[in-house]
Amino acid sequence: MSQRRTLSWKTVMLDAKALALGGLAGAILVACYEFAEARFAQKQLGALLVSPVAQAEFALGFAIGAAIVILLIAVPIWLLLARYGLDSWFAAAVLGFGATMAYWIIHNQTGDLPGHSLIELARTGLPLAICGSIAGIVTWRVRRPTLGSP
Numbered sequence: 001m002s003q004r005r006t007l008s009w010k011t012v013m014l015d016a017k018a019l020a021l022g023g024l025a026g027a028i029l030v031a032c033y034e035f036a037e038a039r040f041a042q043k044q045l046g047a048l049l050v051s052p053v054a055q056a057e058f059a060l061g062f063a064i065g066a067a068i069v070i071l072l073i074a075v076p077i078w079l080l081l082a083r084y085g086l087d088s089w090f091a092a093a094v095l096g097f098g099a100t101m102a103y104w105i106i107h108n109q110t111g112d113l114p115g116h117s118l119i120e121l122a123r124t125g126l127p128l129a130i131c132g133s134i135a136g137i138v139t140w141r142v143r144r145p146t147l148g149s150p
Helices: 009-045 052-083 089-107 118-146
Strands: none
Touching: 009 052, 009 089, 009 118, 052 089, 052 118, 089 118
């Protein structure tokens, strides 16, 4: 369960470190996924217009920006969960998954595109939301061992 913490520079810095590492872990996972997906497509098609490394680099840059926005969404929700003692690894994973999927759906709205549905959009964002879920667990784990320290 959650413990009450006093607000000090040490706790703020530990929280900032956990958020930064969690966001970076999610961004790196997204870049690795994009690289693997591009390599698979390259094997299937033979040649691509953009190399897998260039696609992974772009995905990393985009994912870092997305991680900042996702953290802005997730942190207030996490603070509310922590207030009621619901701050577990499972809650962190669900919050990371949900916030990433919400960002993906909002960012890629398909209202203007005929033939696209919300289910298709959610299906394409599923691997990225799984990366967000792992990033949530990383954030929780980095911060977890220091909860009892002053």
